[in-house]
Amino acid sequence: MLYKIAGQFKTTYRADQALYPIREDAWLLGVILVLAWIVFPLTASEFAFQTLLIPVLIYSLAALGLNILTGYAGQLSLGTGAFMGVGAYACYKMVTIFPEMNLIAALLLSGVFSAMVGVVFGLPSLRIKGFYLAIATLAAQFFLIWLFEKWAWLYNYNASGAIQVPNIDLFGVAAAGPLASSVTQYYVILAMVTVITMVVINITRGNQGRIWKATRDMDIAAELIGINLMRSKLMAFAVSSYIVGVAGAMFVFLWRGAAEPNLFDIELSFRVLFIAIIGGLGSILGNYLGAILIVALPVVLNIVPEWLGLDIKSATLEHLNIMIVGTLIVGFLILEPHGLAQLWRLAREKLILWPFPHEGRQ
Amino acid sequence: MKSFTKLVAASVVAAVTAGAAAAESIYVPNLSYRTGPFAATGIPLMNGQRDYIAMLNARDGGIGGIEIEYDECETGYSTEKGVECYEKTKGTAVVTQPWSTGITLQVLPQTNVDQIPILAPGYGFSPMSNGETFQWAFNPPASYWDAASMILQYIADGDMSNLAGKKIAHLHLDHPYGKEPIPLFEAMAEEHGFEFLPIPVGLSEMQNQSAQWLQIRRERPDNVIMWGWGAMNAGALTEAVKTRYPMDQFIGVWWSGHDGDLVALGDDAKGYKSISWSAPAPDAPVMAAIQEQVIDAGKSDVGADELGWVFYQRGILISAMLAEGIRKAQVIHGEGDIDAVQLRDGLASLDFTQERIDEMGLTGMIAPFSTSCTDHTGHSGGWMLEWDGSQFVKASDLLQADRDAIEPLEATAAAAYAEANAPWPMNDGC
Secondary structure (H helix, E strand, O other): OOOOOOOOOOOOHHHHOOOOOOHHHHHHHHHHHHHHHHHHHHHOOHHHHHHHHHHHHHHHHHHHHHHHHHHHOOOOOOOHHHHHHHHHHHHHHHHHHOOOOOHHHHHHHHHHHHHHHHHHHHHHHHOOOHHHHHHHHHHHHHHHHHHHHHOHHHHOOOOOOOEEOOOEEEOOEEEEOOOOOHHHHHHHHHHHHHHHHHHHHHHHHOHHHHHHHHHHHOHHHHHHOOOOHHHHHHHHHHHHHHHHHHHHHHHHHHHHOEEOHHHHOHHHHHHHHHHHHHHOOOOOHHHHHHHHHHHHHHHHHHHHHHHHOOOOOHHHHHHHHHHHHHHHHHHHHHHOOOOHHHHHHHHHHHHHHOOOOOOOOO | OHHHHHHHHHHHHHHHHHHHHHOOOEEEEEEEOOOOOOHHHHHHHHHHHHHHHHHHHHHHOOEOOEOEEEEEEEOOOOHHHHHHHHHHHOOOOOOEOOOOHHHHHHHHHHHHHHOOOEEOOOOOOHHHHEOOOOOOEEOOOOOHHHHHHHHHHHHHOOOHHHHOOOEEEEEEEOOHHHHOOHHHHHHHHHHHOOEEEEEEEOHHHOOOOHHHHHHHHHHOOOEEEEEOOOHHHHHHHHHHHHOOOOHHHEEEOHHHOOHHHHHOOHHHHOOOEEEEOEOOOOOOHHHHHHHHHHHOOOOOOOOHHHOOOHHHHHHHHHHHHHHHHHHHHHHHHOOOOOOHHHHHHHHOOOEEOHHHHHHOOOOOOEOOEEOOOOEOOOOOOEEEEEEOOOOEEEOOOOEOOOHHHHHHHHHHHHHHHHHHOOOOOOOOOO
């Protein structure tokens, strides 16, 4: 219908292998980028920035990191929240020890710390798989939270045990801390997320991505065709934890402004895992769709009755909200077990074939 | 000419809407938690807060003739939801009532930019008492450090030298809230020569504290002080009964004195104490007014047996402090429809004299205190409440915190906070 592939000829192999071989897809991406880079920041209110745009981007990035590990390399992890914490605490230590440090550099470097921690906790993956590995990463989750609580050096011996983001300038503009404006923070996050997403798309489409997929689909076969499983798995843990760590640093520095250790508790890990699963494992787009469903939808549902002029008690609304979101999650998973990304993929194919009937999944 | 008519019409419309807006109410949101793991303690507090405002609206038509629009934004005690609520309400609200140390921490630096007062009665940072540093934050009538000091004095029977050689355990939630009094306890332990033993309870161990109580059994402290919240209180009390720890040596902070936690234990928990800046007074005139205006009118959610609960009545007091702040602000600025900046002046000049307390119908519920530009707490002192098997009763005269010992610590902590968050705006006008 909207897609008209007739007349779009490919005359080179390069064009055939392009990221967006169909012109409409490229346009769609262009529209989304224009919305994200120009329309939203110009029109959004403070509330929209703080509760919709910024959290959706940060959670998408965290889910993207997890998706590399779980969706592409097939290694289940329940330690995402703790790895985000490693990124956040590393960033906090760096900016308090070196106040002159550039914020972007600090954010990017904090990922290195979580990558190192991720590799250490990824070592069991060489011996165990599936649920057993999930339990091993769960150990990382509990151990790291315990460390954040007990190692007072991490939070500069603050009496309350929490970390508080100081005011940090980026090229003369306040970018983190209470003085920073939401627009600035949004642009920093958006730039980071855009760049990291592009890098990840390229990694997963390239050699490394294929190695991961082979590891995921059948590790014995992968080993037989000459893939070094140890390198493949540890690489997945490193890249995944790096991205998760950067997301964690942005989570605290560009959004929350303060954090106590239990912020990075298992609930956060589950939340990111749900985003990745509902969005679609092994998909880039899915992380964004999942984050919109899990992070943004409840916020929107909370303000709908107010728009409609309905007078519902806040607590009742919260209960309704949990029920609606829960039903939607179950509903989407029954409708399409492979997540929202697959749902979009099917819809797109239907649009391409329209008006001829689409025979469902292949 | 035509455009001129349009302009006139437009300005008339604008003037009318502006007039309508001016006659509107004062918006007072509360970041409540009636859902989630802490709902059991949240609900009676929120009910008390809501019912007091509803009573004012029904009896007096609001404050100074302006209706108070009380609204709740549900957080479920989650910091993330709390920030969402803060962003949602800050545009029109005159105050933020964050109701969790996590949310307070997050909102505190923002209030300097947004210019909106935080009202955190009996919680939040103890150094918030320092009004020069924390110009937008108020924690009347007593801070956690006050509570710690009062508990120590009660244990020492008024003479701090009695503490020498004692061993005092601090069973606390391993969270900013539970860690809050530790600096004071440590300073006091050093000064008065008692042994201080902090015993943290992780958020995941709240319901099963066998490890902590094993430690208590082994160490045999002379007293156990508890900084617990939500499920942790009931868990600790159950364990204390199980391990036969003497209840009269077990003292909680004011958030650990919730009737709902103790009802199930009944006589077994007899003798348990909790320091409190509020005392239950079922016969206070304000209770009769709420009964008549709100409960009999069917506008309240509170159960008949919950009216005497410490937490319900504390909720009433919290709203009473806010209402008094609004009234003071109206007097200072000579107008009814005050905004957030004006409310700050009201909250900084609270004056709960005994006459005013009686006038408001709060007789016996709270001790006199007053706030100022430099002192945002007021330091009313508090009573030791004791569980008699079915309810909390006053077990001591009014205790006062040792302010001379606390003030230098507060000043240091406030300065450290301001330095860590530089550039931090100070209120030099005090």
